[in-house]
Structures are given as structure tokens and as C-alpha cells.
Amino acid sequence: MSAVWLHVYDVTNSMSPKTNSTIAGINRFFRDGIGIGGIFHGAVQVFEEEWSFGYCENGSGVFGCPPKSNPMYTYRETVYIGNTPFSEEKVNQILLELSKEWPGYSYDLLARNCNHFCDELCVRLSVPKIPAWVNRFANAGDAAVDAVGNTVERIKQAKSDVAAASKIAVRFIF
Numbered sequence: 001m002s003a004v005w006l007h008v009y010d011v012t013n014s015m016s017p018k019t020n021s022t023i024a025g026i027n028r029f030f031r032d033g034i035g036i037g038g039i040f041h042g043a044v045q046v047f048e049e050e051w052s053f054g055y056c057e058n059g060s061g062v063f064g065c066p067p068k069s070n071p072m073y074t075y076r077e078t079v080y081i082g083n084t085p086f087s088e089e090k091v092n093q094i095l096l097e098l099s100k101e102w103p104g105y106s107y108d109l110l111a112r113n114c115n116h117f118c119d120e121l122c123v124r125l126s127v128p129k130i131p132a133w134v135n136r137f138a139n140a141g142d143a144a145v146d147a148v149g150n151t152v153e154r155i156k157q158a159k160s161d162v163a164a165a166s167k168i169a170v171r172f173i174f
Helices: 017-033 088-101 114-124 136-173
Strands: 002-010 040-046 049-053 062-065 074-084
Touching: 002 017, 002 114, 040 074, 040 114, 049 114, 062 088, 088 114
Parallel strands: none
Antiparallel strands: 002 040, 002 074, 040 049, 049 062
């Protein structure tokens, strides 16, 4: 049995200091100010390593590093998630399975990101999912993209229906 922790980082890995400053400001306002979320990287610590997911062209996107020390982001805070009932050997087996299921090329900023991975890892560790605020912005963005995509599909279908009805009307008239 081991405690499971979520380490939350500000996504300030841009080469642009202005972008990093903007993201840090967004996170201060939306997380610290009004408590609804921000733009975060998440990693789950179980035993003595933290695990996360990111983009890469080949191989697994699952990677580990020492807790609270991912060099690509700025550490922000830690959230206790619960205790897993599993041994270290079982946890390693779960991580091996996830490594195969989460190839790096499947990373999607809105629909399959590090925080989605953290949720899945927590489920497999038999602890609660990560707090909703951690991935709220990505989930809202994903919902917006889906809504736009559905609207575009409805417009295409409506155009097709109007064209078909027009053809029938022309045949009927002549």
C-alpha cells in the first residue's frame, strides 16, 4: 500500500517569457483567485516516482521522474488523492500496461493529455480521479471543439438535404 499524490505544475515551458508570464497570470487568477482551474500539467506519484504522459513521435508517452521535479514545468502544488491497495510490483505492472496503451503520438492537448492519463492511472490504482479543476480548461476546450464539429456536420447535412429536396422539386416542376 502506498499514498498516491497528484503533483500539479504550471505549464510554463514555452521559449517565450511573455507566454510563460501570461500562463502564470491565468493560473494565478483562475486557480488562486477564483478557484476554477487553469493551464496545468499533472503527474501522479506512487511509491517514489511520479508518472505522467506527453507527446513523442515514437514509443510510449508515459514517463517517470523524481517527484515535484519535472524540468519542463514549474511545480505548483501537491494534492493527496488516496492510498492504493496495490504492491509496488502490481503498480509496475499497471504502468507497463498503460505504457503500451498510451503511445506518445496519441497525445492531444484537449482530449488525451497528461491529466487524462492521471485520471486513468488513478482509476487503475483504485483511488479517486484527480480534482476536476486540474483539467477544467482542456475539458471545456474539448467540449467546444466537439460542439463546433457537430454544428459543422449539421450544416453539411442541411445543405445536402436542401440540395436533394431541390432536385426533387425541379423534377416535379418539369
